[in-house]
Amino acid sequence: MTDITITVPQDIVQALRLPPDAVAAELQRELAVALYQRGILSSGKAAALAEMTRWEWEELLGARKIPRHYADENLDRDIAYAARS
Numbered sequence: 001m002t003d004i005t006i007t008v009p010q011d012i013v014q015a016l017r018l019p020p021d022a023v024a025a026e027l028q029r030e031l032a033v034a035l036y037q038r039g040i041l042s043s044g045k046a047a048a049l050a051e052m053t054r055w056e057w058e059e060l061l062g063a064r065k066i067p068r069h070y071a072d073e074n075l076d077r078d079i080a081y082a083a084r085s
Contacts, residue, residue, distance in 0.1 A: 025051065029060070037066060 018026055026067065034048035035041040041049065047057035061068065 015023070031062070033066065036061075036069075039069060043069065 006027075008023075013020075013023055014021060016026070029050045029052070032041065032046040034050075035049070036046035038044060043057065043061075044054065047054050048056060050060070052060065
């Protein structure tokens with residue numbers, strides 16, 4: 001797979017009201033959040049896209065009150081895995 005570059009017109013970048021050196025990172029983070037919320041990316045891949053540690057990512061989701069995609073089956077599987085270790 002190849003990297004993808006998204007072009008954002010200069011007038012949009014200026015309208016963001018962000019410091020110029022923060023624009024790319026902020027847009028990448030917002031894309032990661034949106035794709036995670038829609039169920040398109042897993043939490044781990046979204047954290048990687050946002051260039052955040054898992055801890056930072058979980059804090060961001062919590063601060064924004066974004067529900068985690070974690071069902072009872074996931075908990076049962078994680079408990080079984082932990083019990084084997």
